[in-house]
Amino acid sequence: MNPFFAKKSLLMVALTTLFAATSAQADVTIISFGGTNQKAQAKAFYEPFTKASGVKIVASEYNGEQAKIKAMVEAKNVSWDVVELESPELARGCEEGLYEKLDMSKIGPKADFIPSALSECGIGIFVWSTVLAYNADALKGTPTSWADFWDLKKFPGKRGMRKGAKFTLEFALLADGVKPEDVYKTLGTKAGVTRAFKKLDEIKPYIQWWEAGAQPPQLLAAGDVVMSTAYNGRIASAQKEGKKLKIMWANNIYDFDSWGIPVGAPNKADAYKFIAFASKPENQKVFSGEIPYGPTNVKGTAMIDKAVAADLPTAPQNMKGALASNTQFWVEHSEDLEQRFNAWAAK
């Protein structure tokens, strides 16, 4: 072949792949928080769904940032079909018209779900919890309260905490002796916020901040920190890999992660089908078996093995004294408190 044509056809091939890849595909794009959570979702939801329906899934991860979704929706050029969301982002996005108002009739009977797992634009995937996790090898004794997390004498060493105001301030108040039911009331006042930051000042030099959920188990396993706030599921996965990490459930903070459909999603019908599939009790059961987050479908809870059930945030003994994350509070205050947190952390 003439080398000129060879070059030209190569260019053509490249160009076609280039533009074929930009055009929308029929595959359903699902964005979730990555790591072991995503792996569990793949096993419990994505793979069986593709097997059952023949619809392929493009799975990708993000860290909860809403900017991309906002930009896509405003440009009316949405490439994501289903997104895993934390509650405040969901509530805010719903108000701002980023997410479709869901038609429950396409998903399943309302009565099957924990009532608080359902909202206008979202449907709960699972209940997760932020707990105190510790490295049993590095710690002499067992922490039993958030006050112990602050106790540098009894438990010397560094602490891991999520970089951000959300939950950090709650834990500070809990450690300062505020009762779980009063936490958000206290945090709603100026004095309460100051109190929380003052409490955080006590351990500030000892805090190692983390951003992604996969980090705390590593920090703990590597001995970089002796205790850390962590998502209970990530710790359980690390335990499975043989790491000697433990969970303190006292005064954990729990919340839902939900599915949402961005307005203008290219494959809305399949997105609904997927959400309906993932909300079925038998699939939620598989998910909870992979990573110990509690099902939102009440029927799913009933199906779960006893051994697994004890590790779920929804287990009665774990729920005792637990604090439900206050979505409304964080919708309102994330702007000012995150700003103040940044200012505090940077000093």
Place this chain on the structure above:
Amino acid sequence: MIASYASTSERIWHYAFRMLCGLIIVFLILPILVIAPLSFNSDSFLLYPMSGFSTRWYEEFFSSPAWRQAFTNSLIISPFSTLLAMLLGTPAAVGLTRIDFPGKGLLTAILISPMVVPVVIVGVATYLVFAPIGLTGSYLGLIMVHAALGVPFVVTTVSATLQGFDFNLVRAAASLGANPLTAFFRITLPLVAPGVISGGLFAFGTSFDEVVVTLFLAGPEQSTLPRQMFAGIRENISPTIAAVATILTVLSTLMLITLEWLRRRSERLRAAP
């Protein structure tokens, strides 16, 4: 090269200085050499001493859909953005060296500025402008911005090559009846080719290592190798990262050798009478 009549203090100074320079070179090179062996470690810790030899992390790299997709994306985006940068930058450099006009200095400064403006600003700015017109989450948008970031390198290297270029050759060609295009392709281009190629290599290197703009502009389908590495380092710095790092280091070494070869070649050409 120390003179035999040098005093003791001069001798001490001489060797201390050499040692200092040696240490600085170690500082420059060591981090790059240290990561490659770990990518062949058989267990999953990035620690010395290594526990055994294994290629499993390379297998993981080539079998993981996410990494493979990122690699493919990098191989789509970087060459195209390099091509675009070369196509736009080379003629512009020729134009800039050939004519003078008021404001030329300013124009040159603007054409070069993508090199110095903080990438975060470029990322946010293009993101906010590209989003409403649907250029975020597309290959085209990424290629365009990567080309903009690479273009200054093409302009500057080609200009530098042209400074030693005898434009009478073009005139001669024209007087012999060649039209400007023919003259460009037959005379100018072969002579400035080393400059174009090394500028292109710089542009390629820039795009191939670009992560900030990609963080803002790329959707999950356009994730590139550096973008994937960024996520990997932040979450879990596994030996797979070390394997990718090693592959990238080999690639950059190859680019460096090519550049060096080009530089010597053009030096030889210029030295020739």
Place this chain on the structure above:
Amino acid sequence: MTQYSATMPAPLDTAPEASLQSRLRRAERMNKLKYGALILPLAIFLMLTFVWPIAALLKRSVDNPEIITAFPQTSALLRGWNGQALPDDGVFAAFAGEMAQIKGTPVLAAAAKRLNMEVPGFRSLMMRTVRATPLEAGASAREVLIDADPRWGETATWQLLARNASPYTMRYLLASLDHKVNEQGKVVATSPEEAIFVDVLLRTFGMSFVVTVVCLLLGFPLAYFIATRPVKTANVLLMAVLLPFWTSILVRVAAWIVLLQSQGLVNQALMHLGITDHPLQLVFNSTGVYIAMVHILLPFMILPLYSVMKGISPVYMRAALSLGCPPFRSFWKIYFPQTLPGIGAGGLLVFILCMGYYITPSLLGSPNEQMASYFVAFYTNQTINWGMAAALSAILFVATLLLYAIYTRLVGSQNMAARAR
């Protein structure tokens, strides 16, 4: 194209030459057009992908569209309000009417978010109020609004709306200098527990300065060493500088994490040598950031220094030495001043590049090492406060531009990459 004729050679005044001259001039002009056309595509391309987006970003730092978009009529009325007593019934009615119109739309959410930015709690105030609309026929807008939330009966609430009833605001730029407009409309400093950006900007300059100085201290001797070697040795040594220069930044960041982690090689070595008995924290703090930044930017210092030093003739030094000037003194008096252009170029380049760094501090640092770029990304992605992101960008951009202007004066922009080579 008349402006170009200014640079033309002065026309000769001999008459017979005139036609040749004008032909020559025409040819020259054609030439300019032709070569100008070569620059044009790139100029247009950069206009679209670079200049325009940045200009749009800078404009966004003063944009304030949310309130006037949601409440055009109320905004117009509030601009005429004196701000002393509560606005009259007309304003209340217009506001209630416009509330009803945008009920349940993203426009309302955007306005609520914008106001919540200044006064936390305003979002729910708006959402509660909108539920009371549309008004029943004959109802008093004032009563309904105040009934929905008593804060509508306070002038401060209306002042907040009035302050934002114009399409432009200084709020973001002020906020990025830790200032704000208070309820009396005066510019005041933000409270110390919320102030952050002046510190961040100072830190950005401070860290860039330290990195530049360290790069100079390490780069100068090495550049001198390489410049004084024979060509072959120099070329090998240069490769040692260029290899890290060409290696991906992420590779180098990963490498430094591996080296500096608590059980990493550096800690192992330190403990083996008995310098410390427990692993030191070398990464995810300022140590790690400084080490990696210096490593990444050192070649940008060495290469311009080297190219300047290579051009310095050894003759003067030899002359000074042979005239009995002590080696150090002759180095300082004769050699060093000749390297100043290289120091200026390398130093400015390192400083400019360092100021914009985002990846290295974000992967290797703690919150204490985050520079301006980090907060630009933070406001863009995390809180979607694009006005804030734009304002911080604007400040960073102006600082970069000033230094870049000095740099181009010093070396000429053309030489930048040539020197970087």
